[in-house]
Every structure is written in structure tokens, then in C-alpha cells.
Amino acid sequence: MNKVARFARGSGLRAISGLLTGAVMMAVSALSGQAEAAQDHAMAAQGGSAGRTCTRLQVPVALTQGATQDHEIAADLCVPSGAVRETALVTIHGVTYSTLYWDFPYEPERYSFVRRANEAGYATLNFDRISSRDSSRPVSLQVTLTSQAYIHHQLVSALRSGEFGPAFSKVVLVGHSLGSVLSLAQSAWYGDVDGLALTGFLHMVGAGFPIGLLNLVPAVTEPRFASLGLDLGYVTTRAGARGSTFYHLPNADPAVIAVDEQNKEVLSLTELAEFPVVASPLVSLQVKVPVLNVIGRHDALFCGLTPCGTPLSGTSTEPLAYGPAAELEQVVIPSAGHDLNLQRNAPVTYAAILSWLERRFP
Template identity: 25%
Template sequence: MASFAFLTLSLLSGQALAKVCTNVTIPVNINAHQPQFNLAPLQVNQDATRFALNFTNIGRNFTNEIFAGNFADVRGVYNISAKYCTPDVQKANPTVQFLTHGIGFDKSYWDLPFNNYNYSYIDVATAAGFSTVSIDRFGIGNSSKADPLNVVQAPAEVSAMYEITNMLRNGTFPTVAHKFQKVVHVGHSFGSAQTNMLVTLHPQASDGIVLTGWSINGTWLGQTLADWNLHLARLNQPLRFGNVSLAAKRGQNGQNKYKGQNGQNGHRNEDGSVNGYVSNSDLIQTIENALGLLGVEASASDIWQEIATTEVGDIINGWNETLAPPQNLPTGYLTWSDLTANIFAFLYPGFFEDAISLFAEKTKQPVTLGEILTLAGPIAPNKFAGPVQVVTGRQDQIYCGGDCLATGTQLPSIPAAAQVLFPNASAFQAYIHPNTGHGLNFHYNATGAYHVIQQWFQSHNLGSS
């Protein structure tokens, strides 16, 4: 029966030939009550290391130590960057999926501009008849930036989600003249934690939720911070996140004056990236020549590994990736150190393209101190009454320690334990996707999980009609 349903979904999905998308900037009135922290401003990467050591120390509760003892209201209008997509032929009563990314990503996580969009979640959702809204969370990507310690925290981000959800329901979402009767929410990792927080605070906000890359077991979060070897984002990719001038990369009238490997001018891609500055072969040759002058011999493979898998690669990534002005982020914006840290946390070796891991590293997004300090969110039963699905890769390192089926109990999986949070849910399912790490959307079989999610919504009468 399940196989027939999946085949039916696949056939129906094939009827939609394309998606139609609009990028919008949404002024959102954020209203959140948040803890305030006393922490000296970070100055250098060693300060980020010290923060991680304090935060993960088994004998300390560092969050409580730096809690200022009071909460403050964060209020104001901030811009949230969003992408609204529909099938090329929209149904009369569409359901909209609200998509919230996790740490290290932005809204492009749901519509990866890689390999001709073959990993696009939005392609699969719109092909199944859904509309989608994917956002850059408050403080991340193209959304408004703010104080990374006491403003950009989970409650403020959830407040933005709630306000945008209301816009979708009451017909005030920019450029969309439609009131959605059914709004469902799909999160990834921290975006899943925020989705859970949303329905805990506002049980009527969503008609159904899917929490990907998530469980209620936080045992391995400290291991994740250790793996990340946290750096200040502005020092890790200075040309994207710092205040390093890009003037040298521009010719007259802002045109790129450098040539790529084939002599072509750099050009801006659909995702805003730019090709044509520094080719791998040119870099390798230059370093080989320099080492040769010192009497040192190294293979092209060794040199490439040194470039691609260390912080050197991030410097080059920043050079190649953007023509936009640098973001000049405050030092409270952090990121992991390099490609290998990225792979450890997010990917399952052998089951992703090498090229997509490089893409993930050069387009990574930072995390704020405030987000780390408010990461857990409420872990208590809520009153949400819609269907709940948890979709996690079996080899998820962050929320399952590398094997979501290694429970040591009678539970079928580690994510299945989340059912206790949803005593009123109309249905609950914990689905474990094979051969997949934490960053589900970057794996070979990602689209298989996407179809499982569409089928879940449709089987609970939450599809478009």
C-alpha cells in the first residue's frame, strides 16, 4: 500500500513542470521576551575557543553563569528575506509550506543552486502542488542583522516566524494576494527546534509540522561545538563576513578585471555567487612554484588538500564568492573552521558529492552567540493537535551521535522519543532516512526524503486542492 501511495505521489508530482518564484523582503514586527547575557566582546579566534570550552565544560552551566538575571523585550520592525514559490499551475486552495533552515545555512538550503537544482526540496514540494515560503532567519543571510548576543536569539526568530505565518493566513504577505487556509511548517535542525517552539507557544499557528535533522536528545551538541573549532566569522571568511575591501577585485564601472581559468570574466550566478576569479589549477601552480623556490616538493593533490580542506580554502571562497560589499559582522557571529569540520557535523562520507561539500563550505552562514545560548528551546509537552513527522538521517551526528537506530532501549529510534512532546497530535511518525547525515539536503538520496514528507502531508489532508 505504501509503495502504491508513493508511486501515485510521484506520478502526480510529475504533472507540475516548473516552479514560479519571487524573492521578497518582508518588514516584520518582532516582539520577543529574551534572556540577557553578560559576556565580554570576542576579539580573536582564541576567544571563540574559550567560549566553546566554557560552554561545553561538564562541570559548569555556562549559560547560567553569564545570565544577567533579567529578561528584556526585543521589539521593532526588521526585514526578513524570503522566497515565495508556487507550481506553474496553482490549485484553487493551495497549501503553503513554511520552510526554516538550520545553523550554517540560509534559505537556499531548500532550493540548492547546485548541479542544476537536482537537490531542490522546493522543486519536489511545488511538483506535489504545494506553495512554499523559505526565509533567511532573523539575523542570517539577507535578513536584518542585529546584536548577536542579546537580540538575535531563538525567541526573536520564532516571533518573526509567527508574524509571517499570520501574514500568509490573513492575506498580507507581500506580493501574494491569497489567504492560505492551510499553512504547514517544515524545519531543519535549529529551524526544527524553532518550529517546535512555534507550536509550543502558538498551537494554532500550524496545521502540520515536519521536523528534519532533529531529535530531543542533546547529548552530542557539545561534541558538535568541539568539532566546529569555532572562529569569528569575520576572520574565517573576511571577504564575505568581515570588512576587507573588494576594490582590488573591481575594474572600471565595477566590472571584474580578473580572468578565470579559461580567460572569461567573472559573472554573477543565480544564487549571487561569482565565478572566474581564482581557478584551482592556477592556485596549485602558483603554490607549486613558490614551494619550488624554497626547494620543497609537494604533489598537486597535497596542495589541493591544503587549499580546500583548511582555513586557506575559506579565504579563497570569500574571494571567489561575492561582489557584494562585505557584511562587516560583529564578532559575536561565529562559524566552524573549515571543510573537514563541516563534513564531520553535516555529511555522511561516501554518500555525498565532493563538489557539494565544497559548495556548502563556501556558502556557509554564521551562527550567533545568542542562538547558541538559546539553542535548546522548550522541551516539554505542548498542545499542538496537528500531525507531526520527524525526518532524520540515520547517520545524523548532531542529534543521534552517528546512528539514530542505536537507542539501547525499546524505542525504534532516537528521534521517536520526541513523541512525548506531542500528546495531542493527530498523528506522529519518526522516519529515519538511510545513508544520510545531519545536512539531509546535501546527500545523494535527499529527494527520497522529500517525497516522504510530501506524502505525509497529503495523507493527512494537508495537500493543495
């Protein structure tokens, strides 16, 4: 990429032995306890935009190697005003979401991971994946997990080279749901990042996964997308389905779910078709950098038959999907569903991620 177009605004504003399973569960319990203990301190942190500078970017990208950069990714690069760590974080949202998942507009002092990371000294690149919100919306057949991973590789390359301003020697992907799958694919295929903080994903699916698929409808049938000219290969969630699909409702604010519904985005059916292969151990076993996996105890999409953190859940078998180089660590967040950032105890998740980053990339 030779140019980053239009810096439009600057504002103050990713069958195991019993011994190994036991060790992993001990790590889950210990790290969850550390995260809960840090919640009070984290909630006391300043949530405003003071102390950082955010720049809106429109980044030209190609969908495939050798193609022209005729599409754009909308992104916000936020850099702390004081001492900046050498490790930058790239946040990658999941299906039917956008940058707002990581930088939520409602009560951001509680629900914005980006602000919390900036307060901890990390620069963040938070972007709308291709076809979401302010990024380009190609024909749905062009939007695949393979093309998404290649686009993300271009963004990381530009971040490392200083094309957006500051250059960073280390980059960690902080993903959610499909953003976690794409993080694994990017690391496995391009080897261009130093670590992965994955949230809302396990290699085992739960009972809520097929129900979630049944709640997908053509995006053109929803008023929010009716005027965008999208083809029938784009889908979104059925009106009113997000609460039961993505949240542990006893610990969710109805106002958050309402804002979520108002800002929902789309998914291409081609992405969905690739999911079984890209989200398999065939990809994750190729990862050679440290991996943190954070999951909600009541994530109905991925925990399996029992709540996450219990012996028969997906957290027990997850280590089988990674090689030794990943040094997998797992954290189970209590009273949380799939959308960890949008539960009332979101700061517990932020504290777990930032604690891992501090240990791995001090």
C-alpha cells in the same frame, strides 16, 4: 504588518512502553520503505522553474511584540502556475545555513526541496532567518530563539492573510535542525500552523553534538564575513568542518560540500544559549498539531549512542517528547547524515515529507 516592501523580482523560478516503541519503529520502517520506493519517480520529475512563479520579498518585521518593524526578512514565495493546494509550506533552515539549504543552487533537480514541493502543487515561502544571508543582521544579542519564533509568526500571519498575494487556509512548517526547534516553539507559543514536518532534530543529542560546538569560531575570523561588521557574538563553522559535521560522507557529493562551504552563514551565541530550554519537551509537549519527524540514520548530532532507528537511539525515546495531539510519525532515512537535503538520496527525504503531507492535508 501593513506593507510588504519591494517585490524586487519575479522569476520562473519545515520511558515509553515496549508496545509504543515497537509501533513507532514499525511506522519508521514502513514510511522509509515508501520513501525509497518513491525515489525513482521523484527523480524523474522536472527540476526546472517552468510551471511556477517565484517572487522575491523583503518583509519588514519586528523582533519583539510591540516593537517597530525596523528589520527585514528576505524571502522567496514560489507558487505553482497550475492548480495550487490550499496548504502552503514555510521552510525554515538551520544554523549557519540560509534559503539555499531548501533550494540548493547545485543540481537543483536533486537537491532542491522547494522545486519538488512546487511540482507537487504546494506554494512555498523560503526565507533567510534574521541574521542570515540577505535578511537584516542586528546586534547578536537581539537574535534569540524567542525573537526568531516571533518573526516567523509574523510571516505566517501575512501568508494566511494574503499580504504576499494569495491567501492560504492552511500552513505547515517544514524545518531543519534549529529550524525544527523554532517550528516547535512557534506552534507551541502561537498556535498559528496546521502541521510540522521536522527534519534533522531529536530531543536526544549524539556524540557529534559537542564536536560540532567545538568547530564553531567567531564569524569575523572567516574571510566570508570579515567585511560585514559583525560583532563577536556571531559564530560560524571552522573552515573545512562542514563535511564531517553535517554529512554522512560515503553518500555525499564533494561538490555539494564545497558549495555548502562557500555559502555558509552564522549563528548568534544568544540562540545557542536558549537552545537547551527551547529544544526540550517543555516546548514540544505543548504542540497540538500533527508532527512528522525525519532523521538521517547516521545523524551524529542527534541519534544518540547508536544509529537512528535502532532500539537504543534517540528515535526510540522521541515519542516521550510529544503529547497525543501531535500524532507523531517518524521516518529514518538510510545512508544519510544531518543534512538530509544535501545527501545524494535527498529525493527520499522529499518523498517522505510529501507523502505525509498528502495523507494529512489532502
